[in-house]
Every structure is written in C-alpha cells, then in structure tokens.
Amino acid sequence: MEKQSRLLCSELCVQRRLYEVTLNCAILAWKDIQIAKKHTGRAIYGAVKAGSSCVPVCEIIAVQEKDDDTPCKNTGKWQKVPQSPADPCQHAFTVFYVERTRQHCWWCSNVTFHCSDHSLCLLWVQTIREQLALLNSERRVNYYHTFANRPKSLLVYINPYGGKQRGKQIYDHKVAPIFSRASISTDVIVTERANHARDHLKTEADLKKYDGVVCVGGDGMFSEIMHGLVSRTQQEAGVDENSMEETLMPCGLRIGIIPAGSTDCICYATVGSNDPVTSALHIIVGDSQAMDICSVHNEDRFLRYSVSLLGYGFYGDVLTDSERKRWMGPARYDISGVKTFLSHRYYEGTVSFLPAEGNLGSPRDKMQCRTGCSVCRQSSSDKLVSKNEDSVSDAECQDTWTVIRGKFLAINAASMSCACPRSPKGLSPSAHLADGTTDLILVRKCSRLDFLRHLLRHTNKDDQFDHSFVEVYRVKQFRFSPRYQECDSEVDLRESGVTGKRFLSQICREHRACGCMPSQSNWNCDGEILPHTAIQVRVHCQLIKLFARGIEEQQVFEDPYAHCAI
Ligand SMILES: CCCCCCCCCCCCC/C=C/[C@@H](O)[C@H](COP(=O)(O)O)NC(=O)CCCCC
Numbered sequence: 001m002e003k004q005s006r007l008l009c010s011e012l013c014v015q016r017r018l019y020e021v022t023l024n025c026a027i028l029a030w031k032d033i034q035i036a037k038k039h040t041g042r043a044i045y046g047a048v049k050a051g052s053s054c055v056p057v058c059e060i061i062a063v064q065e066k067d068d069d070t071p072c073k074n075t076g077k078w079q080k081v082p083q084s085p086a087d088p089c090q091h092a093f094t095v096f097y098v099e100r101t102r103q104h105c106w107w108c109s110n111v112t113f114h115c116s117d118h119s120l121c122l123l124w125v126q127t128i129r130e131q132l133a134l135l136n137s138e139r140r141v142n143y144y145h146t147f148a149n150r151p152k153s154l155l156v157y158i159n160p161y162g163g164k165q166r167g168k169q170i171y172d173h174k175v176a177p178i179f180s181r182a183s184i185s186t187d188v189i190v191t192e193r194a195n196h197a198r199d200h201l202k203t204e205a206d207l208k209k210y211d212g213v214v215c216v217g218g219d220g221m222f223s224e225i226m227h228g229l230v231s232r233t234q235q236e237a238g239v240d241e242n243s244m245e246e247t248l249m250p251c252g253l254r255i256g257i258i259p260a261g262s263t264d265c266i267c268y269a270t271v272g273s274n275d276p277v278t279s280a281l282h283i284i285v286g287d288s289q290a291m292d293i294c295s296v297h298n299e300d301r302f303l304r305y306s307v308s309l310l311g312y313g314f315y316g317d318v319l320t321d322s323e324r325k326r327w328m329g330p331a332r333y334d335i336s337g338v339k340t341f342l343s344h345r346y347y348e349g350t351v352s353f354l355p356a357e358g359n360l361g362s363p364r365d366k367m368q369c370r371t372g373c374s375v376c377r378q379s380s381s382d383k384l385v386s387k388n389e390d391s392v393s394d395a396e397c398q399d400t401w402t403v404i405r406g407k408f409l410a411i412n413a414a415s416m417s418c419a420c421p422r423s424p425k426g427l428s429p430s431a432h433l434a435d436g437t438t439d440l441i442l443v444r445k446c447s448r449l450d451f452l453r454h455l456l457r458h459t460n461k462d463d464q465f466d467h468s469f470v471e472v473y474r475v476k477q478f479r480f481s482p483r484y485q486e487c488d489s490e491v492d493l494r495e496s497g498v499t500g501k502r503f504l505s506q507i508c509r510e511h512r513a514c515g516c517m518p519s520q521s522n523w524n525c526d527g528e529i530l531p532h533t534a535i536q537v538r539v540h541c542q543l544i545k546l547f548a549r550g551i552e553e554q555q556v557f558e559d560p561y562a563h564c565a566i
C-alpha cells in the first residue's frame with residue numbers, strides 16, 4: 001500500500017487518554033501516545049498494535065459532532081449539553097465505522113474523540129465528511145480493488161410474511177437506524193401480496209429517484225425484486241424476453257438483501273452470513289458484486305430467471321411439499337426434506353448441455369469464489385471483448401452439446417455456491433458468482449444409504465461429488481426433457497387418438513397408480529415452483545449487481561487492517 005500524505009494530525013482524547021490521531025485520504029488512525037512510547041521509545045505508525053487502532057476511510061459509516069446527539073438525562077430527548085469552559089474534553093466528535101466480528105459478520109462500532117477546541121473539532125468532522133464524499137466522486141479503488149459507490153436514496157420492499165415473519169421488525173430495529181445514521185433516505189413499501197414488489201418495480205416505480213433497491217425477506221422475495229428490475233430493464237431496452245437468443249441488458253440499479261427469510265442462500269453466498277446488520281453495512285459502504293442470471297424458457301416462452309438453485313427431483317419435491325407447510329416457517333424444509341428423502345423418488349429424462357470452455361475452471365477445482373475473484377474478473381473482461389467483437393463463443397458456434405440420458409434422484413444447476421446455514425459450503429462449493437456459468441450436478445439413481453451419504457456431505461467437509469453416482473459439469477446452457485414428454489411422438493399421438501396433453505396426463509395418472517413408473521417432479525427455481533418440466537436454460541454473465549463484495553478471504557477477516565500504514 002503506497003504511503004498517502006496526511007490530511008490531519010492532532011492530539012485528541014479518547015476516554016480521557018491522549019491519542020495521536022491522523023487522517024489521510026485512505027485511513028483514520030489513533031494511537032495511545034503513552035503506550036506507544038512505552039513499547040518502542042518512539043512513535044509507532046501502522047497496523048493494530050498495542051494502543052493503536054485504524055479504520056479505512058471506505059469503512060467509515062458516518063461522523064457526527066458529539067453535542068449533535070447527546071441524550072438529555074432527564075427527558076431522554078436529544079439536546080445540546082452546556083459545557084464547562086475549563087474542560088479539556090468539552091468538544092467531541094464520534095466516528096462510526098465497520099468492525100468485523102465473527103464468521104464474516106460486520107458490526108457498526110464507534111469511537112469518540114474529545115478536544116478543547118471547537119474549531120478543531122469542526123475541522124475533523126468536515127475533513128472526514130469531505131473524504132467520504134470523495135469516495136463517490138473520485139471512484140476510488142478501495143482495499144479490495146473494487147469501486148465503492150455509496151447510495152444516498154434507496155427503495156425498500158419488506159415481505160412481512162417471509163421466514164419467521166420478522167421482516168418488518170428486523171428492518172425497523174436493526175437496519176433503519178444505521179441507514180439514517182449514514183444519511184441514506186429511503187422509501188419503504190411493506191408488501192401486501194405475493195408479486196406486489198415485482199409488479200411495482202416492473203411498471204410503476206420511479207427508478208430514477210433511487211441509487212438501489214433493497215429487499216427484506218428470503219430468496220423468494222429477492223427473486224421478485226430481481227424479476228421486476230430485469231424485466232423492466234428489458235422492456236425499456238426493447239429486448240424480447242421470450243427469445244432465448246436475445247442478449248439481455250444489464251440492470252443499472254444495485255440490489256441489497258436484508259435477510260429475513262427461511263434459507264437466505266443468496267445473501268449467505270454473497271456476503272458470508274445471514275446477519276441483517278452486516279448486509280445493511282455492505283449497502284452503506286456501497287459495495288458492488290456482479291452476479292450471473294439464468295433465463296429459463298419452455299420452447300419460445302420465457303418462464304423465469306434464476307440466480308441460485310434450479311433443482312429438479314429432490315429439491316423440487318422438497319419445495320413442492322414444503323409449500324403446503326408454510327405455516328411452520330423455516331422448519332417446513334426440514335420436515336419436507338426428511339419426507340422427500342424417505343420417498344426416494346427418481347425421475348427419467350434427458351439432460352443436454354454446452355460445457356463452459358476456456359479459463360473457467362471446474363466445479364471440483366477447489367478455487368472458491370471470494371472477494372475480487374480472478375475467475376469472475378476474467379469473465380468480465382471476456383464479456384467486454386465479445387461485446388465489442390459482436391461474437392458468439394466457440395462452443396456456441398460449434399454447437400458441441402453433450403447429451404446424457406438416465407434416471408436421476410436430483411438434477412441441480414447451481415449458478416453460485418448456494419451456501420446457506422444448512423450447508424455452509426453449499427451445493428457447489430467452487431461455483432462462481434459472476435463467471436457466466438452454472439454447475440450442473442446430476443445425481444443418478446442410487447440406494448437410499450448412498451443418497452443419504454451424499455446429502456450429509458453438504459453439511460461437512462467431505463466432497464459431495466466424490467461418488468460414482470454423481471456427475472458435475474460447468475456449463476453455459478442446458479436443457480432438460482422428462483422421459484414421457486419425449487415419448488409424445490406423432491405416432492404415439494395418432495395411435496392413441498388423443499391430444500398430446502391428454503395423452504401425457506393419461507399415462508401419468510395410470511402409472512402413478514400402479515407405481516411401476518416414476519411420475520414427473522417440479523423445478524425449484526430459487527425457491528419458486530416452475531409450471532413446466534421441459535426447460536431450456538441459458539446463463540447471462542453479470543446481468544445484475546448486488547450491494548455485496550463476495551465472501552472475504554479468511555485473512556481479511558482475521559486482520560482486516562494489516563495493511564493500515566499511515
Ligand atoms: C436429510 C439431510 C438433508 C441435508 C441436506 C442439506 C443440503 C442443503 C442444501 C441447501 C441448498 C439450498 C439452495 C437454496 C434454495 C432456496 O432458494 C430455497 C428458497 O429459499 P427461501 O425463499 O429463503 O425459503 N430453499 C429451498 O429450496 C430449501 C431447500 C432445503 C433442502 C433441505
């Protein structure tokens with residue numbers, strides 16, 4: 001880290017001890033003068049050492065003059081406190097900043113600096129505020145080599161019925177106070193029905209007023225917001241979502257997720273935790289994480305988008321069963337999980353896919369997607385090149401589709417790791433957030449015991465792909481057709497003398513009754529049930545951006561300020 005020139009350096013008090021406080025355009029540092037002298041005989045500058053602390057400017061949430069908000073002892077109201085002129089600590093300002101706690105969680109910490117000179121106090125407040133403002137205007141690169149752009153105005157949607165139905169409470173008590181501390185203005189909409197947020201975003205919301213959209217809820221609620229924004233962007237750009245070949249337009253507004261759902265996989269896999277305060281702080285510091293989106297079509301009809309799991313068989317059946325148990329809250333997935341596992345249903349069909357080529361790695365390479373991921377950065381520059389050359393990738397030109405037929409317990413496409421509290425490493429631990437691919441996991445028919453072994457490996461460190469009945473491929477496109485839709489040849493239909501649809505429902509009914517043939521499952525698309533089983537899926541690289549930075553490496557987490565030289 002190159003040494004930056006100092007903007008301010010003063011001797012200020014923190015809890016009645018004298019500190020040397022310094023600010024440059026990257027770091028605010030404060031050092032206990034007595035302790036520093038005792039340790040080295042001279043001043044120490046640098047990392048967090050005895051009596052020294054520092055915080056990057058890009059992780060300062062706000063700075064406030066202390067007498068702005070001193071609570072009055074008697075009334076509890078906020079008022080200016082009269083000070084004695086002799087008190088060397090009579091003026092003060094408080095800096096609120098990000099502090100890392102456990103397991104990728106962030107916390108809003110604060111430190112109050114005191115001094116006897118009011119104009120010095122004001123100078124500090126003003127200079128820190130100027131530096132915060134410059135973060136946006138100069139598009140400075142922060143420590144994590146990403147640009148931060150802090151939002152000033154946000155549109156917030158709250159699902160009051162998600163998860164344990166605590167969305168509104170979580171927002172009001174944990175998030176709104178820190179948004180207000182960071183001077184972010186918000187328009188808040190508490191949804192009144194399913195798809196309220198999606199429809200409002202698609203047709204009504206005046207999006208020019210906002211720097212981002214925030215959803216308070218689970219993966220289903222995120223999916224609503226994402227559909228609203230993506231569809232609105234395509235409408236405005238004149239892109240036909242029903243055509244699979246169309247290049248979709250990326251969305252201009254970032255999305256923030258305040259987790260208040262049942263699985264919260266999208267939040268967990270992009271931040272590393274499902275803590276609402278951590279997510280709010282990532283929004284405030286203006287983080288940005290690009291994310292892939294899969295479009296799902298049935299013939300020439302657009303069905304849905306997916307960012308996390310598209311799962312047929314096991315995860316489709318768990319979701320279908322769990323929807324009837326919504327009243328149980330998040331526990332519905334445990335009950336339905338066990339029930340679906342015991343039913344041990346398998347499904348026949350054909351999966352075809354276009355493998356990802358180039359430097360995109362493999363689902364088993366152990367190169368996990370982390371903040372500033374090099375694989376995702378490479379995909380971003382490849383995307384720019386192919387846009388300029390107006391070209392289609394080699395694999396797509398040559399049409400090198402791989403076709404696999406079989407009996408499957410589960411067919412899963414994980415466009416990100418799908419890490420969540422139930423499975424901290426996720427369905428595909430090395431999947432990338434923004435590489436333009438999805439990891440296609442095929443779990444073939446096997447014994448109950450083997451399937452249980454495979455499932456349990458999602459919860460421990462063992463490799464869930466290391467089974468003879470599991471295959472995994474990194475792909476750009478895939479298709480699935482269930483066996484009995486493949487049978488609807490003209491001959492079958494002519495002979496049966498019925499329409500295709502009637503023919504299909506007839507065999508499904510007959511064979512479900514005798515139990516000799518498995519029926520069809522549903523697709524679980526980011527927690528929503530899809531109405532079709534035969535689908536065509538294409539990954540669109542980096543179509544949306546979140547207020548997140550991906551999961552931080554462990555060393556950043558353990559010693560975030562190791563590079564704090566001032
Ligand atoms: C019998 C032992 C089972 C152990 C299985 C552990 C594997 C867990 C992997 C979970 C992957 C979850 C992927 C995310 C899916 C969500 O989009 C979806 C909807 O979330 P939300 O809107 O917040 O409710 N959640 C699910 O489909 C739940 C899957 C639970 C499977 C047990």
Ligand SMILES: Nc1ncnc2c1ncn2[C@@H]1O[C@H](COP(=O)(O)OP(=O)(O)O)[C@@H](O)[C@H]1O
Pocket residue numbers: 158159160161162163164190191192193194195196216217218219220221222224260261262263264527528
């Ligand atoms: N006000 C509302 N009433 C009923 N359903 C809603 C409302 N707002 C959103 N939804 C729907 O609730 C479903 C689940 O929401 P989500 O926030 O993901 O919770 P969970 O994680 O518990 O599934 C989503 O499909 C969403 O469309």
Ligand SMILES: [Ca+2]
Pocket residue numbers: 292414415416431432433434435436437438
């Ligand atoms: Ca991906």
